[in-house]
Amino acid sequence: MITRRKFIQKAGISAASLPLISNTHPFFQSPFSSQNEPQLRVAIMGLGSYANRVARAMESCSRAKITGVVSGTPAKIKDWQARYQIPDENCYNYDTISELKSNPTIDAVYIITPNALHCKQAIQVAQAGKHVICEKPMAINAEEGQQMVDACKKARVKLLIGYRMHFEPKTLEVIGHRKSGDFGKIMFFQGLSGFRIGNPNQWRLSKELAGGGAMMDIGIYSINGARYMIGEEPEWVTAQETKTDPIKFKTGVDETIQFQMGFPSGAIATCLSTYSMNNLDRFYLNGTKGHAEMQPSTGYGPIRGNTHLGPLKGAVVTHQTVQMDAMAGIILHNEEAPVPVDGEEGLKDMKIIDAIYKACATGQKVSL
Ligand code: NAD
Numbered sequence: 001m002i003t004r005r006k007f008i009q010k011a012g013i014s015a016a017s018l019p020l021i022s023n024t025h026p027f028f029q030s031p032f033s034s035q036n037e038p039q040l041r042v043a044i045m046g047l048g049s050y051a052n053r054v055a056r057a058m059e060s061c062s063r064a065k066i067t068g069v070v071s072g073t074p075a076k077i078k079d080w081q082a083r084y085q086i087p088d089e090n091c092y093n094y095d096t097i098s099e100l101k102s103n104p105t106i107d108a109v110y111i112i113t114p115n116a117l118h119c120k121q122a123i124q125v126a127q128a129g130k131h132v133i134c135e136k137p138m139a140i141n142a143e144e145g146q147q148m149v150d151a152c153k154k155a156r157v158k159l160l161i162g163y164r165m166h167f168e169p170k171t172l173e174v175i176g177h178r179k180s181g182d183f184g185k186i187m188f189f190q191g192l193s194g195f196r197i198g199n200p201n202q203w204r205l206s207k208e209l210a211g212g213g214a215m216m217d218i219g220i221y222s223i224n225g226a227r228y229m230i231g232e233e234p235e236w237v238t239a240q241e242t243k244t245d246p247i248k249f250k251t252g253v254d255e256t257i258q259f260q261m262g263f264p265s266g267a268i269a270t271c272l273s274t275y276s277m278n279n280l281d282r283f284y285l286n287g288t289k290g291h292a293e294m295q296p297s298t299g300y301g302p303i304r305g306n307t308h309l310g311p312l313k314g315a316v317v318t319h320q321t322v323q324m325d326a327m328a329g330i331i332l333h334n335e336e337a338p339v340p341v342d343g344e345e346g347l348k349d350m351k352i353i354d355a356i357y358k359a360c361a362t363g364q365k366v367s368l
């Protein structure tokens with residue numbers, strides 16, 4: 001088993017920055033565990049752009065591997081079968097999800113489809129007795145998220161959300177500094193999350209498939225980031241929506257939303273979510289004794305940043321490799337994530353998104 005010191009050397013994390021994560025914490029063991037332990041056997045559902053990124057990253061996993069696919073496109077299935085040696089009996093389409101039940105060589109299904117499909121598909125996977133890993137946003141509102149949590153509980157399977165940043169070394173380094181008091185009392189967080197979206201015909205710009213606009217897709221990183229950087233749950237939100245292109249961003253598809261969140265300690269967060277500005281990927285945390293800034297903060301990496309103490313030193317990793325190895329530990333061995341990635345965690349973000357949309361529509365401060 002790898003020791004904490006060896007992990008820290010390998011990950012390039014300063015030991016002092018991680019005082020509250022013990023050396024027996026599974027995160028330190030996950031990516032480097034024994035080759036003899038069973039691997040998490042994963043079927044990927046939805047073989048689009050992010051699924052391809054996840055699959056390439058999983059080639060380097062030691063604790064998880066791809067053993068199946070679910071897709072509506074036979075040509076993609078064939079291609080994935082060849083790439084990942086997937087047998088015919090482990091290939092499903094969206095009408096045969098229930099048949100996963102009788103397949104002993106698939107433990108979990110990773111749902112990487114458009115947002116509005118997540119809820120129904122997660123419930124189908126749970127009812128087939130398989131663990132659910134689901135991309136963010138977990139659903140298109142909190143009501144759906146709750147249905148997913150309930151269905152997985154009822155089926156006694158785990159529900160994990162694809163929050164890859166919850167395993168990212170520099171992110172954990174900042175969280176470690178905050179936990180050890182290096183920043184003093186946290187006063188302020190700023191999150192900027194956005195990119196300029198292209199093709200006007202893609203599902204991300206359809207209310208029906210995306211459930212919203214930039215907030216669902218990219219703004220959620222600032223919501224989630226505010227929570228793990230500050231280390232508290234917000235009590236209220238205010239939000240303002242602006243739209244420069246009502247043709248591209250139709251009713252119900254948000255282009256740009258500025259939002260603010262208030263936390264029990266008195267800390268405040270101010271964030272921007274947009275589909276109209278590039279290179280917007282920045283977190284800033286300020287406390288009475290110090291600060292941290294990360295830019296990029298949630299992109300695929302390398303994540304960069306510094307605190308008042310100096311540059312962040314955490315290793316550059318492939319986020320999805322570390323995520324899937326850690327998720328294998330969570331599912332197979334009940335290990336704990338350094339920052340939660342369970343259904344309840346996803347639900348917290350969905351409740352905040354619901355409140356942000358309500359605040360935009362009413363102009364009122366919305367309590368959580
Ligand atoms: P994509 O369009 O590239 O892929 C979506 C896949 O779903 C395609 O293969 C498509 O064929 C399939 N699909 C199934 N039913 C469909 C339907 N009715 N309409 C349209 N497509 C359908 O999208 P993507 O970028 O891979 O995003 C998929 C999910 O992954 C989204 O929930 C997104 O938020 C999430 N995502 C997460 C990250 C991350 O960093 N965690 C990054 C990108 C995307």
